[in-house]
Amino acid sequence: MNRVTQERSVLVVGSVALDGIETPYGRRERVLGGSAVYASCAARRFAKTAPVGVVGDDFPDEHLRFLESQGIALTGLYRKPGKTFHWSGSYTGGMGKARTLDTQLGVFQDFSPDIPADLRSCRYVLLGNIHPSLQIRVLDQMESPEVVGADTMNFWIEGEPELLREVVRRVRVMFINEAEIRSFTGESNLIAAADSLLEMGPQIVVLKRGEHGTSVHQVGGEIVFVPAYPSTEVVDPTGAGDALAGGFLGYLASRGDLSPGALQEAAIRGTVAASCAIEDFGPFRLASVSDAEIEARVDRINRMLGRSG
Numbered sequence: 328m329n330r331v332t333q334e335r336s337v338l339v340v341g342s343v344a345l346d347g348i349e350t351p352y353g354r355r356e357r358v359l360g361g362s363a364v365y366a367s368c369a370a371r372r373f374a375k376t377a378p379v380g381v382v383g384d385d386f387p388d389e390h391l392r393f394l395e396s397q398g399i400a401l402t403g404l405y406r407k408p409g410k411t412f413h414w415s416g417s418y419t420g421g422m423g424k425a426r427t428l429d430t431q432l433g434v435f436q437d438f439s440p441d442i443p444a445d446l447r448s449c450r451y452v453l454l455g456n457i458h459p460s461l462q463i464r465v466l467d468q469m470e471s472p473e474v475v476g477a478d479t480m481n482f483w484i485e486g487e488p489e490l491l492r493e494v495v496r497r498v499r500v501m502f503i504n505e506a507e508i509r510s511f512t513g514e515s516n517l518i519a520a521a522d523s524l525l526e527m528g529p530q531i532v533v534l535k536r537g538e539h540g541t542s543v544h545q546v547g548g549e550i551v552f553v554p555a556y557p558s559t560e561v562v563d564p565t566g567a568g569d570a571l572a573g574g575f576l577g578y579l580a581s582r583g584d585l586s587p588g589a590l591q592e593a594a595i596r597g598t599v600a601a602s603c604a605i606e607d608f609g610p611f612r613l614a615s616v617s618d619a620e621i622e623a624r625v626d627r628i629n630r631m632l633g634r635s636g
């Protein structure tokens with residue numbers, strides 16, 4: 328059984344899903360997905376990782392074996408009677424944005440996790456995209472996390488803005504995309520929007536700008552930028568944001584510092600994880616890509632930044 332033993336381990340709460348996805352490359356039903364799955368598959372490349380979530384009795388055992396094969400600790404993953412979270416969406420054209428066709432919370436509807444004792448001491452926590460009340464319940468049980476990051480989406484910005492503001496108040500790093508930050512802050516200028524979000528509590532905003540890259544904004548005005556990895560084959564963009572957040576936090580956990588240099592390196596690792604996630608349906612390419620390929624992509628981004636790598 329995989330165990331989380333180090334201080335610098337990452338706990339990830341989020342959805343564990345069976346997704347239905349349609350892209351110009353094809354259609355898949357009940358493919359393994361969910362924010363906790365993509366984020367964990369990315370974070371575990373750099374640090375011990377444990378997801379917290381729930382699956383239904385329809386969740387195939389082979390997916391649990393797959394996660395176990397990734398070295399991911401499964402003690403925080405519960406199985407309950409009912410249906411696994413299901414999201415379905417489609418992408419067309421440039422595939423910049425998913426059109427959500429259906430969201431069925433299933434067993435997440437009234438899930439209230441008890442974090443196992445061995446996971447409460449994880450120092451790095453990623454509150455992946457899921458109902459903000461669940462994010463808060465997880466945070467309340469953690470002992471003394473050093474770095475807490477949170478991700479969200481329009482579904483919660485529109486549906487649970489008050490609870491989401493509480494999450495934002497309590498985290499150090501907020502992951503958010505352009506459309507979400509504009510809608511959440513009411514600012515159309517992205518720098519003003521990031522500043523406004525920083526005033527609500529976080530010290531760091533990781534602004535995901537799709538093919539235009541990622542900017543990391545810090546209290547005090549420091550901004551670092553990382554271009555998107557120049558992928559030519561985007562098969563299924565699902566999970567890109569989660570992989571970015573997982574890679575970012577996993578790398579920070581392995582480093583243990585939050586200097587602007589470390590944040591830029593973390594954003595590069597997150598960008599690379601996202602680029603792998605989008606090359607196939609589900610998290611399978613992200614899971615199987617070699618460490619050498621990850622390093623080669625890190626070097627390529629460093630060269631794009633004019634650094635020797």
Ligand code: AMP
Nearest residue numbers: 342344360361414456565566567568569
């Ligand atoms: P991303 O493309 O990074 O936004 O992540 C997509 C993943 O998030 C999919 O695998 C979905 O199962 C999951 N997802 C979609 N909508 C929600 C939601 N409302 N709450 C939690 N997870 C979701």
